[in-house]
Amino acid sequence: MSTEARKPPPQIALKIRRMLGGKAGWNGVAVQFAFAAILGWIGYEIVSNARANLENQHIAAGFGFLRNNAGFDVNQTLIPYTGSDTFLRVFVVGLLNTLVVSVVGIVFATVIGFIVALCRLSPNWLLSRVGEIYVEVIRNLPLLFQILFWYLAVLAALPNPRQSISLLGIAFLSNRGLVVPSPIGQSGLGPFLAMLALGVVASLALRFHARRALFQEGRMIRIWPYVVALLLGLPLATMLVFGLPFTFELPQLRGFNFAGGSRIIPEFVALTVALSTYTAAFIAEIVRAGILSVHKGQMEAGSSLGLSRGATLRLIVVPQAMRVIVPPLTNQYLNLTKNSSLAVAIGYPDLVSVFAGTSLSQTGQAIEIIAMTMGIYLLISLLTSAVMSVYGWRVSRSLGA
Amino acid sequence: MSDVISSSFVRRDLLAERPAPVKTTGFIGLMRTRLFNSPTNILLTILGALLLWFTIVPSVKFLMVDAIWSGRDRSACLVENAGFAVGACWPYIQAKLPQLIYGFYPEAERWRVNLTLLLAAVLLLPLLVPRLPAKSLNAGLFFAAFPVVAFFLLHGGGIKGFGLSWTAGLLQLFDESILGAGQALLSLSKTSAIAPLLWVVGSLVVLLGTAIQWLIFPLTWLRDYIQGTGQPVWADFAITAAIVCLIAFVLGGGVRTGGRALASSIGTFIATAIVIKLMDLDHGGLSIVATNLWGGLLVTLVVSVTGIVTSLPIGIALALGRRSTIPLIRIFSIAFIEFWRGVPLITVLFFATYMLPLFLPGNFTVDGLVRALIGIALFTGAYQAENVRGGLAAIPRGQSEAAAALGLSWWKTTSLIVLPQALRHVIPNLVNSFISLFKDTSLVSIVALFDLLGSLRASFSDPKWSTPSTAFTGFAFAGIIYFMFCFGMSRYSLFVEHRLNAHRRN
Structure with missing residues (x-):
């Protein structure tokens, strides 16, 4: 005679308690009520104070201002824009400028970062020291310092367009920016x-x-x-x-300036150089750590299977290293995008500069403008982390299989 | 047997000496093995040497060889007066040094800044050396007492009351806000569609406010009475000390074990009294230096040290909240952390500068520096929370289970067993966060505070010193200062990491 295993008791009350109050039970529920009351009180204070302050300053809350004319010019626009366009268009122009400087910065940062990482991993003693010095110097100086250094010291010290530095006769570098075909x-x-x-x-x-x-x-x-x-x-x-x-x-020198070709403004050049060299130092460390994380035995196992050195690297070492490299690398890309907001210090017309800076001072709509700016950055970073968690899930699945 | 013996062979002459193996140590060995062992490597060595040659030589030439070391104004640093291509213009740094370190802090009061920096160094250095004793006392002094003393030293001003008056004032403010909310609900209930509900809630809130008003009435009465006496600070101080000592004694275990708690609280109050007396806080203290006069390295250090001191408690609280099983607290912590980590610091500073004043009552103005500090503390707190959470995750579950088996409460388990181990694990990460915080303080120059970088930028526009090499000289000077601080901190974090991993080495 076999006895059926008894079903566990349903314990509904316990489950509800756990769901509502966590491990702390009813105490947890009480804590939550107190916490919610405090949050509610703070929220009430904020709303009532903000309303009173806005009334005193005669500012109408709401997003209606986005349809008003901006009335100022922006010196780099990817889409057609004039001073008589709306603040909404200023927002889009700024966002596009942020994205373009981020993408260009990311490309250069990745290239420089991988080169520096290879230098640091090189068996050559001198070259690895050079890579180390680069990483230490760049990482231990503030990014804003580097941006200002490139903008105020290096680019300002360049000659005027008439004596501009010619790069192979196709591009010209001067204190007015870089002119390219x-x-x-x-x-x-x-x-x-x-x-x-x-x-x-x-x-x-x-x-x-x-x-x-x-x-x-x-x-x-x-x-x-x-x-x-x-x-x-x-x-x-x-x-x-x-x-x-x-x-x-091709750009040609006419009088005091260049005719033809397109001019890249010096702010863009300074920001791109600073962002990409700064992020490259961090990327170099990530890549180096990723490659070092692959055990030496993997390389030896590959060559004992008869694979060539190149094939071992390509098929065995790099895929394993990439698993370690990609998540922090994406994080650095995100950091670069967020750091591009430092453009406001040198007047490159990015989102923060034209929208949270100029538009804010013109309209005084602090709450709406700063909320929109923060919201965009938050959206970018949440999207990136969503993509990364999908990647992490795939990697863990392929490792488990 | 004899056969074996006869076939034995004994060498009678020594072998010729073999040549010594190729040297692989020392400089020659290094050159042989790591620099010139193959044609590619020789090429790479030449490339590295060229890179160094084209960066190090011009820098040394600029900073030392071609530099101008003395002069009165820009004319000394011009090519036509010097007669050669001028490098760094050090007299410019000499002239601007006070501005770069103190900003516009009044010259007669600069001893206060020096004293604060000295105090900080004296308290911080023993904290960093692991071998020295009394870490908890030292940490308490640095993280709790020093910020208060530094505030009164740097900013000046005195106090009008003490713990009792402050508590009474705070409670009164809270009560007024509750009453105000109740009144607002009641007035809203006259026009709203859900009037009865609003009326009920509003009456309840007003009732609550009135009850609190009655409850705190003895406190407010006592405060008013004390303010009426001739020595409000000292009377308040004595009452606060008595109450706090009594509470410490009772909570510490009464007659049985409370002596220790009593002694330490009495000691704290005596030390506080000495500080109040020394700095004359009861009679207005030192003269007030408004924060818009602060600048240079002083602001950089104030912002970073305040950020370090305030971000750690915020980070610990958020990390514990994120690991908590109570739903609302966990959700709030996650949202809070992810929000601040998802936005750039510069938008946080814009938020603190333009948006925060709107959220505060109209008669309540917050200093520009304090606003930036609030923004930085929240921002860094979110990053520290993730560091601390890493440490909490690294502590095996058995630790807290063992503590629970001993009958310790959640608070005791966390504060005595889990947190100390977790924090020790993540010291290197915390220091790395402090490095990035120190670097990020330069951003306050964008919201019109003159930190080291802001002062430097302001000094460029001085026509008295405008020469072609001024900007490079200024950046070289500021760069050296930033590098020293950050590099020092990163070496310290490596040192701690090495020490913590001592058991893994062989």
Whole structure:
């Protein structure tokens, strides 16, 4: 005669208590009530004080001001903007400027960071010392200090446009900024871009196919000649048929300034240089730690399987190192984006500078403007951390499998 | 057997000496193994040497060889007067040094700044050396007593009452706010659609306010009585001391074990009395120096030290809140931490400068420096919370279970068992946060406070010293100061980390 295992008692009251008050039970519920009362009281004080203060200063609360004319100019805009546009457009202009300086900074920071990390990991003693000095010096100086250094000392010390420093005769660096050739679209641009996109898509499909063949049937397919042909040959062929996609307009010195080409304002140059060199020092440390975190035995195991040094690095070391590198690297990208708000110190027209700075002082709508600015940064960082948690979940799943 | 013996061989002459192995230690060995062992490495060495040559040599030349060391104004640092390409213009730093360190702090009162810095150094250095004793007393002095003393030294001013008056005033404010909220609800109930509900809640709140008013009436009466006597500070001080000592005695365990608590609280009050007497706080104290006169390194240090001292308790509270099982507190802590970590510090400072004054009562103005300090404390507190949380997670569960088995309450488990171990684990991370806080203090120059960087920037616009090398000289000087502080802290954090991991080394 077998006895059925008795069902555990439902313990509904206990579960409810745990849900409402945590481990502390009813005490926890009481604490929550007290806490909620305090929060409510603080909230009430804030709202009532803010209302009274706004009434005294004759400021109408609300987002209606966004439709008013801004009435000031911005010296770098990615979308058409004039002084008679609205504050909402100022917001968009500032946000785009923040994003463009962040993206450019991220690209340069990654490149410099990986180079410095390789220097630090190099078996060459002198080169690793040079990398170490770079990291220590850059990391131990405030970012604002570095931004101001590049802007007030280095860029201000550059000659005026007439004696500007020529970079290979195509770009010119002076205290008015960097003048670079500007691309001008020609008739061949449309087919060129279409073929480029087609090449990218076809290459990705080819890679997908090759990986499937490798993992499911064990067949190695050599795809790189086809990829090269698709990515380089196809656009070149279209260029031969339809003509050049774009030509470059070279800047030329006329009088006291440059004509032609496009000018990158000195604030952008200073901010990009400072942000990318500063973040690069942190990225270098992350990359170095990631590569060092892969055990030496992995490299040895790879070579004992008969893989070449390059293949071991590519197939064994780098994928494992990337798992360690990617989360803090994303964090640094996020930091760079947030740090780009220091642009306000040198007057680069980013979100904080044109919106939380100029617009705020013109309208006095402190609560709305600062809430919007903080909200945008918060949104960016929450999105990034959401993406990162998906990545972390995938990595842990692939490790568990 | 004889066969074996006969075949034995005994060497009769010594082997020739083998050549010494290639030296791999020392400078020569280093050159052989790490610098010139292969063609690629030789190339890399040359590249590294070139890099160093093009950075170190010009810097040394600028800072030392071509530098101008004395002069009265900009003319000494001009190329036409010096006769060579001028490097650093050190007389400019000499002339601006007081401004870079004290800002516009009155010259006659600068001894107060020096004294504060000296006090800080005297209290901080023993705290950093692990071998020295009395860490808790030292930490208490540095984290609790020193900020108060430093405030009265730097800012000046005196006190009009003590603990009792402050408590009474605070409670009265709280009560008035509750009464105000009740009145507002009652007046709202005349027009609203849910009038009866609002009326009931409003009456309840007003009732609560009135009850509190009656409850605190003895306290407010006593305060008014004390303020009427000739020596309000000392009378208040005596009453507060008596009450606090009594409470400490009772909470410490009464006659059985309360002696220790009683002694320490009496000691604290005697020390406080001495400080009050020495600084003459009961008669107005030192002359007041408004914070808009502060500047330079002083502001940098004040902001960073205040940030360090205030962010740690905030961080600990938030970390404990985030690990708590009580839903509302956990959700609030998570939201609070993620909010402050998700926004840039500069928007926090804008928030503190432009938005915070709107949230406070109209008759209540907050000093610009204090506003920035509040913003920085909240911002850094959120980052410290994540550090502390890392430490809390590293403590094995068995520790708190053992404490619970001994019958310790949650508070005792946390404060006596878990937190001390957790904080010790994360000292390096905390120091690293302090480094970034120290660097971030430079941002206050954007909200019109003149810290070291702000003063430096302001000094560039002085026409008396405007030369081509002024900016570079100023940045070199400020850079050296920042680097010394940050590099020192990072070395200290490495040292502590090394010490904490002593058991893992072999």
